[in-house]
Amino acid sequence: DADVTQTPRNRITKTGKRIMLECSQTKGHDRMYWYRQDPGLGLRLIYYSFDVKDINKGEISDGYSVSRQAQAKFSLSLESAIPNQTALYFCATNQAGGAYNEQFFGPGTRLTVL
Amino acid sequence: QQQVKQSPQSLIVQKGGISIINCAYENTAFDYFPWYQQFPGKGPALLIAIRPDVSEKKEGRFTISFNKSAKQFSLHIMDSQPGDSATYFCAASQGAQKLVFGQGTRLTINP
Numbered sequence: 001d002a003d004v005t006q007t008p009r010n011r012i013t014k015t016g017k018r019i020m021l022e023c024s025q026t027k028g029h030d031r032m033y034w035y036r037q038d039p040g041l042g043l044r045l046i047y048y049s050f051d052v053k054d055i056n057k058g059e060i061s062d063g064y065s066v067s068r069q070a071q072a073k074f075s076l077s078l079e080s081a082i083p084n085q086t087a088l089y090f091c092a093t094n095q096a097g098g099a100y101n102e103q104f105f106g107p108g109t110r111l112t113v114l
Numbered sequence: 115q116q117q118v119k120q121s122p123q124s125l126i127v128q129k130g131g132i133s134i135i136n137c138a139y140e141n142t143a144f145d146y147f148p149w150y151q152q153f154p155g156k157g158p159a160l161l162i163a164i165r166p167d168v169s170e171k172k173e174g175r176f177t178i179s180f181n182k183s184a185k186q187f188s189l190h191i192m193d194s195q196p197g198d199s200a201t202y203f204c205a206a207s208q209g210a211q212k213l214v215f216g217q218g219t220r221l222t223i224n225p
Binding site for chain 2 (some may be wrong): 004035037040041042043044045048057058063086090092096101103104106107108112
């Protein structure tokens, strides 16, 4: 769904490097989320933001930070990447008050930390 | 803490068969239970969802069965097709709060 875009789509980096993953949305939604997907562990929430001035930790926030630069942009940073942060990362958005709380996901970023 | 447990982790079904994926939850305050479908190289997308005031919801070949007393819900795919091969995630939330996802099930439909 082109309404939620993520850059880069693939990234290989080395241990100790700082890396930023970016998410943009044109859906006009208030809420944005960052998840990581690992085989057998499902989708785990890293951080979420219910509006531009609101940032909340998810269940696995250690080693990550985020910035909500605007309603449409939410970036995820790994300050010092480590190999166990190798995963598929997804950004998602939804609108407060939506009937079914449906989240719309981006296409994902595959990150490899060597 | 895994609040939503999903099984099986992988499932192989013959074309035309019934695929069944199960989820169990712990938080009795959850009031919204969606299923997401993810194809390779894509992000998850909402497939079907249910609220606990009904025991079943059907959309085409996809049905959610919900058992409030057992704190369980399941996805049934009737007449499974190769195009249904994907990873499926159950999830739950309370009100408009964040979703809690299950571990995912990789479904393969053999032709």
